[in-house]
Amino acid sequence: MNINDKYEAVIGLEVHAQLLTKSKIFSGDDTSFGSPPNTQVSAITLALPGTLPKLNKEIIEMAIKLGLACHSQISPFNMFERKNYFYADLPKGYQISQDKTPICVGGYMNVEVNGNIKQVDLTRIHMEEDAGKNNHELDEHYSMVDLNRAGVPLLEIVSEPCIHSSDEAYAYLTEMRKLVRYLDVCDGNMEEGSMRCDANVSIRLKGTTELGTKVEVKNMNSIRNVKRAIDGEVARQIALLESGGVIEQQTRSFDPNDGSSFPLRSKEFAHDYRYFPEPDLPPVVITEERLESIRQKMPQLPWELADTFMNTFQLTAYDAKVLTAEKETALFFLEATKHTQNYKSLANWMMGEVRSIQHEKNRSLQTLGITSKVLCTLIELVDTGKLNSSGAKTLFHALVENPSKQPEELAITLNLIQSSDEGELATYIKEVLTKYPDKVAEYKKGKKGVIGLFMGDIMRLSKGKADPKITTKLLEEYLNQ
Amino acid sequence: MKVDDALIDKLARLSKLAFSEEGKEEIKRDLEKMFNFMEKLNEIDTEGIEPLIYVNEAVNVFREDVVKQEITREEALMNAPLKDEQFFKVPKFVKRT
Numbered sequence: 001m002n003i004n005d006k007y008e009a010v011i012g013l014e015v016h017a018q019l020l021t022k023s024k025i026f027s028g029d030d031t032s033f034g035s036p037p038n039t040q041v042s043a044i045t046l047a048l049p050g051t052l053p054k055l056n057k058e059i060i061e062m063a064i065k066l067g068l069a070c071h072s073q074i075s076p077f078n079m080f081e082r083k084n085y086f087y088a089d090l091p092k093g094y095q096i097s098q099d100k101t102p103i104c105v106g107g108y109m110n111v112e113v114n115g116n117i118k119q120v121d122l123t124r125i126h127m128e129e130d131a132g133k134n135n136h137e138l139d140e141h142y143s144m145v146d147l148n149r150a151g152v153p154l155l156e157i158v159s160e161p162c163i164h165s166s167d168e169a170y171a172y173l174t175e176m177r178k179l180v181r182y183l184d185v186c187d188g189n190m191e192e193g194s195m196r197c198d199a200n201v202s203i204r205l206k207g208t209t210e211l212g213t214k215v216e217v218k219n220m221n222s223i224r225n226v227k228r229a230i231d232g233e234v235a236r237q238i239a240l241l242e243s244g245g246v247i248e249q250q251t252r253s254f255d256p257n258d259g260s261s262f263p264l265r266s267k268e269f270a271h272d273y274r275y276f277p278e279p280d281l282p283p284v285v286i287t288e289e290r291l292e293s294i295r296q297k298m299p300q301l302p303w304e305l306a307d308t309f310m311n312t313f314q315l316t317a318y319d320a321k322v323l324t325a326e327k328e329t330a331l332f333f334l335e336a337t338k339h340t341q342n343y344k345s346l347a348n349w350m351m352g353e354v355r356s357i358q359h360e361k362n363r364s365l366q367t368l369g370i371t372s373k374v375l376c377t378l379i380e381l382v383d384t385g386k387l388n389s390s391g392a393k394t395l396f397h398a399l400v401e402n403p404s405k406q407p408e409e410l411a412i413t414l415n416l417i418q419s420s421d422e423g424e425l426a427t428y429i430k431e432v433l434t435k436y437p438d439k440v441a442e443y444k445k446g447k448k449g450v451i452g453l454f455m456g457d458i459m460r461l462s463k464g465k466a467d468p469k470i471t472t473k474l475l476e477e478y479l480n481q
Numbered sequence: 482m483k484v485d486d487a488l489i490d491k492l493a494r495l496s497k498l499a500f501s502e503e504g505k506e507e508i509k510r511d512l513e514k515m516f517n518f519m520e521k522l523n524e525i526d527t528e529g530i531e532p533l534i535y536v537n538e539a540v541n542v543f544r545e546d547v548v549k550q551e552i553t554r555e556e557a558l559m560n561a562p563l564k565d566e567q568f569f570k571v572p573k574f575v576k577r578t
Contacts (some may be wrong), residue, residue: 022546029549032549038568039554041552041557046557054542054544055543057544079534142571143574144565272495277513277532282541283540284541285541464545
């Protein structure tokens with residue numbers, strides 16, 4: 001038996017999502033990313049004596065939206081607690097977090113893993129403040145502290161240890177990232193650290209239920225690196241147990257350069273957070289009416305849109321999944337369905353030409369300048385035979401360059417409108433057939449493949465405007481005379 | 482509650498403090514006194530009484546999500562014992578081994 005089949009991985013994930021508020025959770029400092037160090041701080045962020053935190057109203061609504069989308073219970077009574085630890089990125093000496101009354105309790109998210117649906121259960125989602133950033137490379141003797149990030153609002157989304165492979169973790173994180181982006185609560189940018197993930201990993205013998213000693217792996221800056229870190233940690237633990245070693249409870253930091261990890265702190269130095277209620281922040285009470293008003297405002301969720309795309313617009317499950325991966329694409333598609341009935345063609349355009357030009361130009365749909373109506377006009381030009389597919393692609397690219405132009409006008413200007421004038425076509429066909437008498441003879445003997453040669457020449461003569469379908473029909477008529 | 486060396490060491494570690502041997506003995510005596518006082522308070526029957534966390538009954542005290550940049554970086558760094566033009570400086574605390 002393969003040793004990897006002997007063990008089962010048990011993984012719980014903690015996702016930190018920075019909320020898309022303008023100001024911090026307890027003070028008015030700017031939250032935008034990438035500003036010069038320590039330019040977005042306040043007396044509250046610096047924990048100067050006599051300052052008091054005051055809660056940003058938006059946070060509550062964002063937390064509830066995420067909780068409702070994840071089928072969590074929303075706590076009617078919310079306190080904040082102080083999580084005490086001493087670290088340079090946390091001037092107060094404690095982080096304001098939620099311990100006993102997380103705003104969202106329980107819930108789950110369904111994710112697709114290798115064609116199967118896996119339910120990932122959530123333990124809780126709670127509100128807290130982010131800490132500052134330490135830099136240990138800038139100076140030889142000192143660590144440098146930037147407090148711009150200190151006090152940025154976070155939701156910590158904690159899953160149950162119910163994930164059993166790095167593929168499941170990957171699927172769950174992809175889905176969670178998609179959800180927070182759909183809800184406009186977080187931009188999901190793992191490279192910039194606005195969404196972060198820590199993995200709690202343990203292993204046990206297959207068939208047993210007791211949990212093994214867990215190791216926390218931190219500092220993965222992409223979903224792919226979370227997968228790599230989990231694979232690496234599971235392998236490390238299996239190797240350790242197989243060689244007679246013991247797994248030590250510890251926190252490790254992932255190194256993206258080679259996929260390895262190194263220990264940050266072990267259990268003997270584990271924190272004792274000494275939580276106690278934050279008396280400076282009055283409790284937050286969430287009434288049923290408030291919940292209902294947020295429920296009414298909930299946008300369509302990715303899986304709801306995917307269902308609509310399959311049931312109302314007859315798309316395949318694959319197409320629906322691809323088109324709902326990004327909210328902007330999904331909403332564009334939905335809007336476009338008002339202007340066309342050819343949903344399949346619309347889907348193909350969105351997943352093909354539109355997506356590739358977005359990648360090529362690194363632009364959002366919005367800034368690409370193609371409206372859903374223009375795209376649908378283009379589809380109609382193809383459907384009515386006025387454009388062939390290569391002409392449509394040319395027109396599409398021309399429209400991206402000239403977004404103010406009307407598709408049909410531009411097609412005429414570019415001489416792309418397909419000629420279906422049979423008289424003109426007939427001239428080209430005759431010209432080509434006269435040019436290749438021997439090939440015509442071959443065709444008549446049954447070598448039907450040479451028709452491609454004729455087609456190619458006709459297309460050249462018509463400068464690509466000949467409608468292939470009509471041309472083929474006419475050509476066959478002439479050849480069979 | 483017994484105040485022993487292990488407890489003092491733990492508290493010292495959590496608060497990033499270091500004591501001399503004499504200091505430790507002194508702290509031990511002080512802490513013992515404090516614990517005895519707390520023990521006295523524990524004699525009071527608090528059965529069924531909710532802990533008092535908030536001194537008034539206000540709930541849902543919010544601020545609007547508006548950016549207000551009230552101090553400059555220069556002001557922010559002004560009182561720091563160690564700094565450069567951009568950062569707070571602290572003794573180096575992470576080294577990759």
